[in-house]
Amino acid sequence: MLSGGNVHYEMSSRAEAINCGGIGTFHTLAQRLGLIDEFDEHLHLLKVHLPYHESDHVLNISYNVLVGGQRLEDIEYQREDETFLNALNASRLPDPTTVGDFTRRFDVDDISTLMDCINRSRTKLWNVRGRDLLEEALVDIDGTLAPTTGWRKQGIGLSYNGVWGYHPLVVSLANTKEILFLENRPANAPSHKGAEKWIDAAIDLVAPYTKRVCLRGDTDFALTRHFDEWSERADFVFGMDASSGLVNRATAVDPGDWQPLNRKAKYEVATLPRSKPENVRAQIVKDKELKNIRLESEHVAEITYTPGRAKKTYRLIMLKKNLSIEKGEAVLFDDISRTVSTRCGCPSTIF
Helix, strand or coil, X not given: CCCCCCCCCCCCCCCCCCCCCCHHHXXXXXXXXXXXXXXXXXXXXXXXXXXXXXXXXXXXXXXXXXXXXXXXXXXXXXXXXXXXXXXXCCCCCCCHHHHHHHHCCCCHHHHHXXXXXXXXXXXXXXXXXXXXXXXXXXXXXXXXXXXXXXXXXXXXXXXXXXXXXXCCEEEEECCCCEEEEEECCECXXXXXXXXXXXXXXXXXXXXXXXXXXXEEECHHHCCHHHHHHHHCCCEXXXXXXXXXXXXXXXXXXXXXXXXXXXXXXXXXXXXXXXXXXXXXXXXXXXXXXXXXXXXXXXXXXXXXXXXXXXXXXXXXXXXXXXXXXXXXXXXXXXXXEEEEEEEECCCCEEC
């Protein structure tokens, strides 16, 4: 079947190849948005610019990540690549040691200035392309664990699962997958620590460019003391811990008010359905008579709810799961689990 063909190869010493051909486009975008001028005008970390400016260092680090670099030492590959330098019309780039010295000059205010420079530039894109993408701005708030193997990393902490590292707070725009704000914290910091400041900043940033702002987060970000303030400026969807009080409210709901929850399929079969192979793992669990928890059905109900630290009334949507507890061939019992999720908007909704 692989019969080959009439292939001719031509070699030319004048040809230049690069494995990251889009780097020139990224740099052109940074120039047209005025991002480079923003860095040089507002970010003041160097006393003398011989020869590098603040923008040179920031872009050098950013481009290293774009081309697959994982640490500052990987910048050396780009410094020695003549084709890469030609794509940026650069005579040279800062070496990893110089870049490391530059990163150590940042303090908290400088990091905020850096994010402000980026956000002022990105709004120029929102004025054009963003009109189609930001009909409803979905702002996600979440924390993530970033482990590290270093022993001398300033600000690290020990996470709940015994991993050393950081626990950065990330505020992002789901429509375009842009990170709007990021605050680094020790790994043992709670997810919601300092979140209200960045949530307010995100609303201020995106509100002029969209018709509606919607905040989304898990239970850690259901900061009820801020609900009334946020509801004046945005809708929001937050999870809430299933406290005993909320579970009692769910238990008191009339059985006729619970509606079946039919979740959408992950995808639609474009051709004929195919038979699935046997679930080997499930069969092993059954043969060894291990306890297996299987979801039978889900129901939702909605009530009004006024949090203890708020004055307004919000929508509280509760999820009830019917779980089957099995052991081998025998069904031990059915477990009704009530999950209180809060979805808040104006008049807000709480899951």
